[in-house]
Amino acid sequence: MSDQGVVIAFKPSSGRMALRTDDGSFVLAEQTDANPLREGLSLHGNMHAFGPETWSDEGEQARYEVFVLAWDLSREAVDTEML
Numbered sequence: 061m062s063d064q065g066v067v068i069a070f071k072p073s074s075g076r077m078a079l080r081t082d083d084g085s086f087v088l089a090e091q092t093d094a095n096p097l098r099e100g101l102s103l104h105g106n107m108h109a110f111g112p113e114t115w116s117d118e119g120e121q122a123r124y125e126v127f128v129l130a131w132d133l134s135r136e137a138v139d140t141e142m143l
Contacts, residue, residue: 062104062105062106063081063082063087063104063105063106063107063108064081064082064102064103064104065079065080065081065082065087065102065103065104065107066079066080066100066101066102066103067079067097067098067099067100067101067102067103068080068086068099068138069099069138069142070091070097070098070099071142072097074090075090075091075092076088076089076090076091076141076142077089077090077091077097077126078138078141078142079103079107081107081131085131085132085133085134086131086132086133086134086135086137086138087107087128087130087131087133088128088129088130088131088133088137088138088141089107089113089126089127089128089129090126090127090129091124091125091126092112092125092126092127093124093125095122095123095124095125097124101117102117102118103115103116103117103118103124104116104118105126106128107128107131108131108132109128109131110128110129110130111127111128112125112126112127112128113125113126113127113128114126
């Protein structure tokens with residue numbers, strides 16, 4: 061299953077990121093590689109399964125190793141987790 065999401069928050073110190081998916085829900089994940097990541101980046105991959113995943117940017121020029129922590133979250137839940 062492939063989902064699309066936009067990075068809305070990223071903490072380089074912990075690798076934690078939050079994405080808003082096309083359906084309006086939010087995903088919380090941690091980056092497990094060292095590829096440069098930034099807010100506003102559009103990524104696609106499996107965002108509805110707990111555990112390790114590989115996401116790609118729109119042009120599939122870069123791949124990001126992540127660990128999905130939670131999905132179908134509200135904005136408030138994501139904001140709390142990103143503090």
